[in-house]
Every structure is written in structure tokens, then in C-alpha cells.
Amino acid sequence: MKTSPHRPTKAVIALDAIAYNIEQVASQLPVGTLRMAVVKANAYGHGAVAVSHYIQGIVDAFGVSNIDEALELRETGITKDILVLGVTAYAAVSLAQEHDICLTVASSDWVHELLSLGQSLDGLRVHLKVDSGMGRIGFRSAAEVQQAQQALQTQGVRVEGIFTHFATADEVDPAYFDEQEQCFASLLAELDQVPALVHTSNSATSIWHPETVLNMVRLGNIIYGMNPSGGLLGLPFEIKAALSLESELVHVKKIAAQQGVGYGKTYVSQEEEYIGTLPLGYADGWTRDMQGFHVLVDGVFCPIVGRVSMDQLTIRLPKAYPLGTKVILIGTSGQEAIDVTQVADYRGTINYEVVCLLSDRIPRVYRK
Ligand SMILES: *Cc1c(COP(=O)(O)O)cnc(C)c1O
Numbered sequence: 516m517k518t519s520p521h522r523p524t525k526a527v528i529a530l531d532a533i534a535y536n537i538e539q540v541a542s543q544l545p546v547g548t549l550r551m552a553v554v555k556a557n558a559y560g561h562g563a564v565a566v567s568h569y570i571q572g573i574v575d576a577f578g579v580s581n582i583d584e585a586l587e588l589r590e591t592g593i594t595k596d597i598l599v600l601g602v603t604a605y606a607a608v609s610l611a612q613e614h615d616i617c618l619t620v621a622s623s624d625w626v627h628e629l630l631s632l633g634q635s636l637d638g639l640r641v642h643l644k645v646d647s648g649m650g651r652i653g654f655r656s657a658a659e660v661q662q663a664q665q666a667l668q669t670q671g672v673r674v675e676g677i678f679t680h681f682a683t684a685d686e687v688d689p690a691y692f693d694e695q696e697q698c699f700a701s702l703l704a705e706l707d708q709v710p711a712l713v714h715t716s717n718s719a720t721s722i723w724h725p726e727t728v729l730n731m732v733r734l735g736n737i738i739y740g741m742n743p744s745g746g747l748l749g750l751p752f753e754i755k756a757a758l759s760l761e762s763e764l765v766h767v768k769k770i771a772a773q774q775g776v777g778y779g780k781t782y783v784s785q786e787e788e789y790i791g792t793l794p795l796g797y798a799d800g801w802t803r804d805m806q807g808f809h810v811l812v813d814g815v816f817c818p819i820v821g822r823v824s825m826d827q828l829t830i831r832l833p834k835a836y837p838l839g840t841k842v843i844l845i846g847t848s849g850q851e852a853i854d855v856t857q858v859a860d861y862r863g864t865i866n867y868e869v870v871c872l873l874s875d876r877i878p879r880v881y882r883k
Pocket of ligand 1: 553554558600680715716718719734735737743796
């Protein structure tokens with residue numbers, strides 16, 4: 516979608532908050548733990564290029580979901596290690612070699628197919644992914660890992676890391692987490708040769724299971740100033756939200772009682788009311804289920820009334836405000852604040868999804 520910088524709706528990103536959050540998590544980790552910043556999905560909507568450039572001096576590597584995200588970073592001058600966390604198409608493997616991008620290898624079938632193509636794999640760098648219970652991608656036995664490792668090494672591939680991913684690190688009950696940890700530990704114990712980098716910790720694992728940290732952590736959600744558990748588990752340190760979503764009143768009117776507002780006439784004024792219109796809607800990722808939630812105008816909560824349209828939404832104002840008055844959808848205004856987790860809770864989802872869904876139409880503006 517076309518980014519629309521001339522419209523007064525923008526996401527303001529505090530890059531210094533991201534750097535601060537990285538240092539906050541790191542302060543709880545064993546000295547020397549390597550830091551991978553996970554900047555997939557456009558850095559969870561915060562802008563992968565700007566974020567990566569700002570933090571590259573304080574992290575050791577970047578994690579992305581696919582090769583195109585990795586290439587974007589390389590093309591804009593990121594020289595640190597980059598690991599593609601998902602499965603890569605065979606046809607893109609040579610791009611990884613060419614741009615020194617590290618790939619995840621997650622199955623014997625993938626290895627066999629790649630080797631059968633007969634292309635040179637010399638210098639390709641990989642991490643092996645173990646499925647210890649997430650059930651998504653990864654090897655499930657030490658024998659498979661060992662075979663893949665040997666087959667790849669014979670072809671000149673450098674197997675630099677091995678990792679797994681926990682399904683329940685952000686939950687109260689540790690039973691399944693412990694099971695996964697056991698599974699991974701016993702698989703490692705069976706290997707003749709353990710790759711140099713061993714990592715298991717996403718944000719939640721780094722925060723709530725620091726005993727599990729091996730030599731690298733993969734930090735996503737927390738660095739953007741969100742609590743990966745939503746509101747379930749408390750954080751042992753302070754973080755700063757990195758993203759605010761702002762807009763402006765582009766239309767304000769006084770309507771009489773019994774007037775309909777929006778598609779479907781789902782809202783009808785009870786009395787004389789002031790209605791303000793904002794230039795954003797579900798095409799911006801402010802989904803239709805946000806009807807009934809609120810925004811902040813001049814430190815006052817104002818309800819979203821009527822259906823959220825594709826490009827516009829309407830709010831009830833306590834009084835007439837001038838056109839151009841600033842409106843906060845995520846962030847602080849006066850003494851009040853709306854945080855991403857509140858938006859997520861209202862929508863019945865997680866904070867991750869709220870920021871990822873903010874579409875390209877919204878320009879990202881950086882504050883250092
Ligand atoms: C996305 C992802 C992460 C980061 O997860 P957060 O919960 O955002 O910290 C880490 N590892 C893998 C494999 C991932 O896919």
C-alpha cells in the first residue's frame with residue numbers, strides 16, 4: 516500500500532526507547548550473552564531499516580523471517596550477522612551465500628532436496644532448528660540433526676548454530692516449558708559435535724527463564740517496549756513503549772439527537788453531540804473491532820462511535836475542538852495513556868499483532 520505522508524496520521528517511533536529496552540533486558544542476562552535483535556515483519560511494524568541501523572552498535576546479530584527481509588537489511592548497509600528464522604526456498608539459497616546471510620535448516624527433507632540440486636554450497640552459513648515441542652519447524656531427533664550436519668559439512672556448509680523455540684515461555688505454568696527444555700538438552704547431549712552458537716531464548720524466555728539462556732538470545736517484542744505476556748506476567752525491569760500512533764481531527768460537527776453515524780447506522784446520538792472524524796481506518800490496521808474502544812484528545816478519553824471504515828473513523832468529543840487537534844490512538848496525552856496491550860485486549864488478540872498490522876500506509880516518523 517502507498518505510504519501517505521501528507522495525511523496527518525503517523526506512527527512515531529522512539530528509537531532511543533528500543534535501545535533502552537535492549538539494555539534493560541541485557542542487564543539481567545549473563546555477561547557476554549550475544550544479542551540477536553529480531554526485526555522481522557518490518558521490526559514488528561516499527562521499521563526494520565531505521566531500527567536496525569539505530570541499534571546495530573549494541574547488538575550482535577539480527578533475526579528476520581525470510582530472505583527478502585534479510586536482503587533489505589544488507590542492501591541498506593547492515594553488515595552484522597543476519598539469521599533467517601523461517602524456511603528458505605532452494606532457489607534463494609545462492610542469494611544467502613552471495614550476501615552472507617545465515618539460513619535456518621529445519622528438516623532432513625529440505626537438506627536432501629537441496630543437495631540433490633547439485634549447486635555449490637561452499638561458504639553457506641546455517642543454524643539448525645530443533646523442534647522441541649513448538650510443533651512448527653525443526654528436526655525432532657538427534658540422529659536427524661547429526662545426519663544433516665554431516666551432509667551439509669561435506670558440501671562446505673558452515674553449521675554455526677543450533678536453536679529451538681519455546682511455546683509457553685510467557686505462561687504461568689512451567690510444565691511444558693520444562694519438557695521442551697529437557698527435550699532440547701537431551702538432544703544436544705546426543706550430538707558428537709555441538710555447533711558454536713546454541714540459543715533458545717525469545718523475549719519471554721530471556722525475561723522469565725533466565726536460567727535457560729545459552730550463548731545468545733533472540734529478542735523481539737520486548738525491545739519494542741511491549742510485555743510479551745500481555746498483562747499476565749510482570750516484568751522485572753522497566754521498559755519504554757517505542758511506538759505511538761497519532762492522528763488529527765479532520766472534521767468536527769455538532770449533531771442533533773437521533774442522528775446515525777457510520778455504515779450500518781450502528782451508532783445513533785442520544786442527545787446533541789460533537790462528532791470528530793480521523794483519517795485512518797481498517798486499511799491502516801485499525802481494525803473494525805476497535806468500534807467502542809477509545810482514543811485520547813487533549814488528555815481526555817473519547818469513544819470510537821459507529822463502524823470503523825476503511826479510511827476513516829468517528830469519535831464522540833466532549834466539546835467542539837478545532838480542526839487539526841492532535842489525537843492519540845496509542846501513546847500518552849496529558850495524564851492519560853493508551854498502550855498497545857490495552858488495544859490488543861480489547862480486540863481479543865496480542866500486542867504483537869496490533870503493531871504488525873499497522874499498514875504501510877502509515878508513515879513511520881523517527882524520534883531519536
Ligand atoms: C519471532 C521469533 C523470536 C522473537 O520472539 P519475541 O517473542 O518477539 O521475542 C525469536 N525466535 C524465533 C524463532 C522467532 O520466530
